[in-house]
Amino acid sequence: MPDKFDTSLPPFDCLSYEQQLLLTDALDVAYYRVGDIIIDVEEPCSQLYIIIKGSVEETSADGKEIFAHYTADDMFDVRSQLEHHSRHRYTALEDTLCYLLPRSIFVDLYRSCEQFAAYFDGNLARRQQLLDEAQKQQNLAEFILTKVSDDNIQPCMIVPFDTDLKSVTEQMRSKGMDAALVELNTLPQYGIVTRTNLLHAVMLDNLPATTPVSQIATTPVISVNKGDFLFNAMLAMTRNKVKRVQVLDGSQVAGMLDLTQVLSLFSTHSHVLTLRIARAETIEELAMAAGSQHRLVETLFNNGIHTLFVMELIATLNEQIIEKAFRLVVPEHMHNRCCFMVMGSEGRGEQVLKTDQDNALIIQDGVDWPECPQVMEQLTHTLHQLGYPLCPGKVMVNNRKWVKHQSEWLHTISEFAKAGTEATMMDLAILADSHAVAGNRALLEPLQTHLHRQLADQELLLATFTRPALKFSVPLTLFGKLKAGKEGLDIKRGGIFPIVHGIRALALEHNIEDNNTFQRLSLLEQCKVLEPSTASNLSEALKLFIKLRLRQQLDHQANGLQQHLNISYLSRAERDLLRHSLHVVKKFKEWLGYHYQIRD
CATH class of the missing domain: 2.60.120.10 (Jelly Rolls)
Known part of the structure; x- marks a missing residue:
């Protein structure tokens, strides 16, 4: 054999x-x-x-x-x-x-x-689950071999042995810390004191606030070395029944790790990045934090974290980065008088690696802001500096078309719907995925409500709106085989866009307010617009397209905007899943054409 x-x-x-x-x-x-x-x-x-x-x-x-x-x-x-x-x-x-x-x-x-x-089985979700499970074992080693480094070490407060309890408490509160190392004048060199120690000392042991902190410090302090594995740090905490360890760089204290942080690092590696974003006081500091986002995505993906979770986490981090950029660039007196919104994949919460900027600004009615064009130009440049590429279609706040007072936006939406052309429908499609991330977020809600009213149950407008979803052919040959050009298989036009845009049209028709395609699919299923099997297969197909594209971008360091798949990199099982998923898209497009009576 x-x-x-x-x-x-x-x-x-x-x-x-x-x-x-x-x-x-x-x-x-x-x-x-x-x-x-x-x-x-x-x-x-x-x-x-x-x-x-x-x-x-x-x-x-x-x-x-x-x-x-x-x-x-x-x-x-x-x-x-x-x-x-x-x-x-x-x-x-x-x-x-x-x-x-x-x-x-x-x-x-x-x-x-x-x-x-x-x-x-014919269910795409079950087949994808099998592939995911097959990858878990090979990812386990990478998962536990993350090392203690400057990126995950917390700052550490060190106080002299004779500092009184009141002073230590005040310092810990001012610095936002819940523990401190105590420099002893005997061996061992350091002890540790926590907020719990301080509370028990004063409230239970009735020690005066002037008591030297060395009297309540706990020794010895468990240590790990910089460059050691985080997994070993977690084991040291577990074995010694402590929640914190000091990190040594040679003989010097480099910082501290606590158990909650280590568990967070093992699950997402996002804890420190979130802190760095929050603490950034300059664009340069924010850029350094934003620059580590690519590594976070790579770590999550290599650790087998589900695609939907990665997208949700990255969407949250992007929102924090963009909001911080807004606060650093836009004058404080304007923060509550305008609303910065993102659109496209960012607005839907489906972005993983940074893609084109798609954003707009709503200014509160009655507010005169002559400096707005200059400030928006600076904000666009700042976002570019933070790793968000410029939009080739110029859907950005440095383009006056995308900066208006609230009443102007409402009028514009009405005019777009009244014109009813494919161009104005695409502009409405962009706005349909808008999500407020900074400033006065309440300014966006009336626009979204008005947009839905303009399109809900409008069959003729929705047919024009939906037509672009049928424009690009599914990359399958007449024989049902994967079809790739010189650059590869165009997964965005042939797979992602038809699902995203088709589901967006159905969501508008049925007045579904959620932006996220996966949530829209779930709600359309609940409304009995889509069969459960159709909604499930479309969801799994979209996740697969995003996952395969992301893996090739990470593995081959491709540009984040690359939309083509090299199918020679795929295993037989992945090619089978991809082919199956594209047939799901083809069938969905046929259904959309029938549903909206679109005839070319």
């Missing part, structure tokens, strides 16, 4: 060691010449075919309808293994070599291993 079959690939990695041995022992190899009919319509199929090399075409009995092409690592015909006969014809397009897995073995594995069976 063949000795090169890779059982580490999904779904075979779901099998136990004994089941994998059973599978590999049962495998045979067959060779087919170009033009050979491997399986014919209504023919009993006694084995599952796994292509080693070559290409196979799936067609109707007369060959006039082509359903799919299969190539290396692809499997066929799974359906016939469960239905006893084949519905379609499978023909070798070139000399083809296949593994043959007997039907009886396949069916036994299918029935005895739930995860193996789930891979062949």
Whole structure:
């Protein structure tokens, strides 16, 4: 039997060691010449075919309808293994070599291993879950090998041994700290005092506020070294039943770690970044914090954190960065008189790596702000400095088209809807995803309400609005095979945009206020606009597109704006999922065309 079959690939990695041995022992190899009919319509199929090399075409009995092409690592015909006969014809397009897995073995594995069976289920969410689970073990090592460094060490307050309790308490409160090291005049060199120690000393032990802090300091202080693993720091806290450790850089104290922070670092690595953003007092300090965001995304992704969680976390961090930039650039007296809003993927909370700036400004009616153009130019430049690229379409606050008083915005929305052209509908689409991140956020709500009123139940306008979702073809060949150009497979135009824009149109039609595509899908399902299976498959397809694009951007250090996938980097299982997901998009586009009666 063949000795090169890779059982580490999904779904075979779901099998136990004994089941994998059973599978590999049962495998045979067959060779087919170009033009050979491997399986014919209504023919009993006694084995599952796994292509080693070559290409196979799936067609109707007369060959006039082509359903799919299969190539290396692809499997066929799974359906016939469960239905006893084949519905379609499978023909070798070139000399083809296949593994043959007997039907009886396949069916036994299918029935005895739930995860193996789930891979062949038609539900995209279950298949994606299997791939995610397959990656968890290989990510575990990276997860626990994060090191203690300047990025995650907290500042540490050190007080002399004779400092009184009242002074220590005042210093800790002013610096926002809940513990301090006490410099002793004996060995060991340091002790530690916490807010709990201070509270117990005064309230329970009735010590006077003038008591030297050395009398209540706890020793010894558990230490870890800078450059050690965070996992070891957590183990040291657990073994010694303490919540804090001091960090040493050689013989010098470099700072402190506490258990809550370490747990936060293990789960997201975002704790320190959030603090750095909050503490930034200059654009330069904010830029240094924003610059570590790429590494955060990479860490989260490599640790197998779910895509939706990553997007939610990054959206929150982006909002904090942008709001801080707004506060540093915009004069304080204008903070409550205008509203800065983001749009596009940022407005939907679906951005992972930084993409084009898409933003606008609402100024409170009656406010005269002559310096606004200069301030907005500076804010655009500042965001660019923080890593947010300029928008090629100039949807930014340094473009006066996107800066208006509230009443002007309301009038503009009415005029866009009245014009009803594809250009004005796209402008409304941009505004439909707006999200207030800084300033007086209440200024945005009347605009959103007015926009929804202009489009809800307006079938003709919504047909024009939706048309761009059908403009770009799904990157599949006539034979159902993945279609890629010289730059790769255009996943944004062919996969992401049709889902995002189509769901945006349906949300406006049914007056759903949420911006996020995944939330919109859930609400559309609840409103019975979409079938549960349709909503689930669209959600999983969108997550897959975002995940595959992100991984290639991280692995190959691609520009954050790169929208093409190199399908040669994908495994057989990922190609299978991608092909399945694009068929989901194709079917959704057909449904949209029918729903809005769009005929080209």
